[in-house]
Amino acid sequence: MSDTNRRAFLKGSVILPPLAALGVSSASSQQTPAVDELAASAPAAATPAADDYKPTYFTAPEWAFVQAACARLIPNDANGPGALELGVPQFIDRQMGTPYGDAANWFMQGPFFEGAPEFGYQSQLTPKQQYRLGIKAIDAWCAKNLGRTFAALKPEQQDDVLKKVEAGTIKSDEAPLKTFFSGFLLKNVMEGFFGDPMYGGNKNMAAWKLIGHPGARADFMEWVDRPALYPYGPVDLHGRQA
């Protein structure tokens, strides 16, 4: 169904319960309040990747780290632009300003105890705090052991540091680095890369094009039983095509 058809369908499907069958007089029926369907179905305003973006949450050294880490985690290579080029650092910075940044929907009451990994996140650090402490600890490790902050290292050195943080061999008393890496940094990089461009990453839907994902098309009635290459490019939540 095209979008216009879909809206027509939605409009057409006003649901009429047979009131008589229910023994209810129609005079007393409550109607769902009328809503402007177009306005109500619109996503929030887009804040796509901007060339002159200035971070709001991250400090200058943190911003340098986030950009450098993005460039290594999803590099710009023969398969096209990477996380840095697609605006993922901006995505992460913007996310810090949402309820997620403060762990608003997580249970954050104490007491806090460490548990077996199967019991999930047990730290009292919010995402914002994870980044603040995690970046500081990694930069401190790099400065001490390699003589420069993470952002100033060579790409191969950066890869090596990230691998060691992921494996848990670079540790810090100041931050749970392994959790920071897998539960925040890498997770948020993937979200920014593949999320809708309205959130600041996935510029021009390049990540969707890379893997052949059609984005927000959400209508495969004619295609679901065809095991063939899907021929259409992606569409984003604001209706842009690429």
Place this chain on the structure above:
Amino acid sequence: MAVTNKSVDVVIVGFGWTGAIMAIELAKTGLNVLALERGEDQDTVPSFAYPKVVDEIAQSARNGLLQNLSKTTVTIRHDKDGRALPYRQIGSFKPGTGVGGAGIHWSGVHSRVMPEELRLKTHTLERYGRGFIPEDMQLQDWGVSYEELEPHFDRFEYVCGTSGKAGNIDGVMMPGGNPFEAPRAREYPLPPLKDPPTSVLFAKATKELGYNPFPLPASNASRPYRNPYGCDLGPCNFCGFCSDYGCINYSKASPQTTILPALRAMPNFAYRTHAHVTRVNTSADGKTATGVTYIDAQGREVFQPAGMVVLAAFHLHNVRLMLSSKIGKPYDPNTGEGVIGRNFCYQLINSVNTFFDKQTYINPFMGSGGVGQAIEDFNADNFDHGPLGFIGGGIIWGRQTGIGPVRGIPLPKGAPTWGSGWKQAVKDNYAHTGRIEAQMSNMAYRGAYLDLDPTYRDAYGEPLLRMTLDWQDNDLRMSEFFGDKLNAIAKAMGATSASGRVLKRGDHWDTRAYQSTHINGGTSMGTDPKTSAVNKYLQSWDTSNLFVLGANVFAHGIGYNPTGLVGALAYWAADNIRSKYLKSPGPMAAV
């Protein structure tokens, strides 16, 4: 108490699937019915409208439609000597909130129950003997029979517009359906959905292996449909934003699409949102519920008097309300006495990603929550357990639920997790990856139970529900058996490789990764008040004007998805309330 409302005939706690069913079925009698829902009001338009809702960041990454854990959650431990830790982030299960409950973001797989599972203890003793049951396994019969429930399964399927193919109509085997199916009175209301690539490959492979594939019954409409309440469903377009999402097309059965349009029109029904119920109030002798207490949007404590109370607040909250309201004796794992919290069960899921060559397109972004092909050759007691030495079974399926990259792109074993190698791997694999799964029953054990946490409290000052549960030897041996079947099926499907999660002996319940929201047990139904919290009509043994709905009334786990049974039990309870209880209120079953 600060505020006391005007009394109603029936107050229903929670306005999701079971709350909506009970509300309309009791409102039809003319009773004054009020539903109290803790979350927001929501409806297809505006809440689940396209394009707004098909947003992986908002719904899947940030859990837009799920219970806000900062308000209330549970604590979890593996055994009764461990320290329970809070479920701080959404992981293994995804409780809903707001009007419609988890009936909004569910997938739509719509099953019944196998007749012998409702009398599993008797059946196991008959077929395998007492020595077959592990010592700490608490098997029991449910007190209700499949034949009694059949009209109610039928009713719920016709309300949902379930798409499927009958395998057994009144004992006559139907080609193309599930040959293990328990007898049903008539065909499904709608024909099966179209098969996506994963399901086609799965059906072919399982047939070659000598199994009996059939289209999984799905409450995602395959055609336009008008249900018995006069509510209209439109055909599912395989949008790929189903599980975790509200349906954009009025296709997935939910309280909103199948019941509320009719219910809202009834003058003797009302519902209130932002009403978080904290107690069922009872008379001094505990035998009568007098109403419920809730916290309203302004934080005020409100007493809502009622002639009858129905708990429909989802598994977790139904059990917690029984415990915090001190109705029924709490279960004690040391003595095995008490019933509230007893026989808490879950399900085991083995999930195998199947990777195909570049010519084989799966297109995993297309799909629907319930669409797929399945086999039940190893469900319930459809196979001889004797030589295998475990109790329980499950369903194996090749579903294609629709998935996008923010929800995670599975990769073959050994693929890098980031960097250029990862980028190459997602590019190569995304369009060519399917998934097959086994969903298996988790039996009831003496040491698996629910009680109130002694340490942690929620935003309302109430103790959290504490879960004590881990996989047991019986279940893990079953899981290994299913793991072998899955690997053989993956190979027969032509997968070039497979990766995933198969639970093996030594594994523990991992609360981090999503598996299913099919937790059950805790206020079992049954015939004996010493081992059940409610009778066969879902009426509390202790407080006869209190009815308890939800998967918490299961006596033990099943391999099927629960909602077909949960819904049927709600219709069954409503039917008996109308035909028996309202005529002569009081206990409906003899002790």
